[in-house]
Amino acid sequence: MTVCAKSAMALLSVSALSSFVQCPRQFFVQYIVGEEVRVNAAMAMGLVKHKFHELVSLREEEFVLQLKAGEDVHSALAQKYGLLAREAVVKYVNSLRAVNVAVQDALARTIPLVQREAEEKARVLAPLIEKGFLGEELWISLVPKVRTEYAVQSKKLGIKGRIDRLELYGSRLLPVELKSGRCPGEGVFEHHRIQAASYALLLEDVFGTHVPEAQVHYVDHAERRSVVMNPFTREWVVDVAAKVTGLKESREVPKGCGQEYCEACKKLSDPLFLAKIRAKQQ
Known part of the structure; x- marks a missing residue:
């Protein structure tokens, strides 16, 4: 199903990429349908x-x-x-x-x-x-010096965002994404990895410097996990941004994550909700 197109494409937020990686239907409900996330x-x-x-x-x-x-x-x-x-x-x-x-x-x-x-x-x-x-x-x-909520954007990459914590070690930049709540047994959650990696690429493009690593800090567990910026990760960020742009242009309801707890998947499987979307877009 396709919903009518709106205005021309603007820069994608890094949060939008994270939402898409977590569940494409969650991204659709939040960023295309425009439903606000209910705060818990x-x-x-x-x-x-x-x-x-x-x-x-x-x-x-x-x-x-x-x-x-x-x-x-x-x-x-x-x-x-x-x-x-x-x-x-x-x-x-x-x-x-x-x-x-x-x-x-x-x-x-x-x-x-x-x-x-x-x-x-x-x-x-x-x-x-x-x-x-x-x-x-x-x-x-004192090292590192720290900047918080550091705004950065790139027309070349087509993305923008605010880095939770940017650590400065002389000329070396380290973007750190702060996360509360659950911490995986090892590594980082994929929707957190896309955020950290996106910020590394943004810093590289804006400052013309190599950023070999980003981190996710699970604050409730005092755990810092590294996201290594290898060629695969760099390509992955660009690929996800392209898919999100394509979805915004096509406005076609995507496949979801299929998890039982996913409210977005449930909503977009409901004919009444889909009819409501169509009516709003007329």
Whole structure:
């Protein structure tokens, strides 16, 4: 079945590629039919955790400059990060309430994240402070420098997106995709891999530099998984983008993932839902 075409093709979002890889019908329902994704408790907490990481990055220089000799670095950072976690919860308090997650419950769920983040940063900073680095010297010595929600796009690739976390190791760039919730036994989920790999290609095109690796950070499990940018992965990203573009142009209902839990597959197997789509597109 084909639904009438709309406007000319714009740049594809990396999130759209991820949706397509997870299930082509999910992409169709969300990006062609235009149905909004219903936020659940896990998604609401994911928003909170993303915001927390963004706030940590934005305040990192300030916090590093405030550190003093002899101070317990972990305790100092954990206290500051705890306040940022509270700020992140307040930012999404309405979304949390809509899915019956109480503010205190949301704050409790951020505690492990706050502690891990403080531990990881203290592990890097404490040895530098012991060597006598403080203030500007400490900040300059800190590697990597981090940018969050880094917007990037490429007409050549036909895609755009926002990198959750871009780590700068001198001239080396490392895009990191942050994910809350489940973590696979090994490797990364395919719909996460397409996101991480897409960002590596975008950075290469925009900055004219080689990006050999991207990472997916499963924040609830403190697991970082590598996505190696080999020729197969590079070709795969281009191929997926071409398929998504083709689907947007044809507007033909695709085959789905076939999983029992997939709401998009169920909807697009329902004649009444398909009739509703046709009526909207007339």
